Amino acid sequence: MRKPIIAANWKMNKGPAETEDFLKGLISKIGKATDKCDVVIAPPFVSLPTATKLLASHDVSVAAQNVSQYDAGAYTGEINVMMLKELYVPYVIIGHSERRAIFGETDEVLNAKMHKVRETNLKAIFCIGETLEEREAGQLDEVLRRQLTEGLKGLSEKDVLETVLAYEPVWAIGTGVTASPEQAQEAHAKVRVILAESFGGEVADKVRIQYGGSVKPDNAAELLAQPDIDGALVGGASMEVGSFLQIIENGSSAAAQ
Numbered sequence: 001m002r003k004p005i006i007a008a009n010w011k012m013n014k015g016p017a018e019t020e021d022f023l024k025g026l027i028s029k030i031g032k033a034t035d036k037c038d039v040v041i042a043p044p045f046v047s048l049p050t051a052t053k054l055l056a057s058h059d060v061s062v063a064a065q066n067v068s069q070y071d072a073g074a075y076t077g078e079i080n081v082m083m084l085k086e087l088y089v090p091y092v093i094i095g096h097s098e099r100r101a102i103f104g105e106t107d108e109v110l111n112a113k114m115h116k117v118r119e120t121n122l123k124a125i126f127c128i129g130e131t132l133e134e135r136e137a138g139q140l141d142e143v144l145r146r147q148l149t150e151g152l153k154g155l156s157e158k159d160v161l162e163t164v165l166a167y168e169p170v171w172a173i174g175t176g177v178t179a180s181p182e183q184a185q186e187a188h189a190k191v192r193v194i195l196a197e198s199f200g201g202e203v204a205d206k207v208r209i210q211y212g213g214s215v216k217p218d219n220a221a222e223l224l225a226q227p228d229i230d231g232a233l234v235g236g237a238s239m240e241v242g243s244f245l246q247i248i249e250n251g252s253s254a255a256a257q
């Protein structure tokens with residue numbers, strides 16, 4: 001049984017003050033929700049110290065939204081894995097489609113990032129997913145296969161077991177259009193088949209795969225009820241404590257059935 005994992009990706013929203021407000025609200029209301037579900041918050045880099053301090057004695061983890069593939073040195077604007085370790089940040093999102101599309105991160109760069117992350121024992125939330133054009137051209141399988149094989153190349157079975165995958169169809173991100181539970185389930189099942197080919201059936205069976213793309217309180221249950229969907233990576237609806245908590249509640253109850 002895979003424990004669901006629900007993560008908030010705030011993208012470029014919420015500086016330290018707003019992060020503090022949100023997390024104080026979350027802590028006061030979250031109750032026992034984390035018994036059934038792992039909860040992760042990914043604020044912008046500048047808000048990570050606020051988040052790790054406020055969450056230190058709570059069962060909610062923190063993620064960075066990105067990390068450099070380079071070590072320390074002349075890389076203006078970059079943040080390396082050791083800096084995340086120093087802040088006790090356990091998770092990092094790698095390969096979000098916005099990083100791929102807007103910032104030109106290639107499969108090769110993302111693979112280098114994955115190796116840095118694993119060398120320091122951080123856990124990645126590794127994102128994959130097709131564009132609308134790719135889906136309409138019948139390339140779903142090919143795209144997922146390329147992103148997974150190139151992105152996870154050279155990692156060990158243990159590395160992959162310590163990784164969370166996030167299937168986020170690009171056409172469903174921030175659009176209000178959610179993949180249907182059947183479309184999402186079909187893609188998640190494909191991901192497990194591809195993982196089994198490269199890393200074996202046991203790894204494929206144990207790895208948690210989140211769905212992301214317009215997850216809301218009213219669709220979280222039907223998505224997480226799917227057999228291969230183990231959580232959610234939530235953008236817009238994670239920005240308010242109330243809606244994020246509802247996603248956790250609705251999603252983790254459905255996943256448990």
Ligand SMILES: O=C(CO)COP(=O)(O)O
Pocket residue numbers: 009096168172173174175176212213214215233234235236237
């Ligand atoms: O990109 C996402 C999470 O990483 C999804 O964003 P939305 O939930 O706003 O569609």
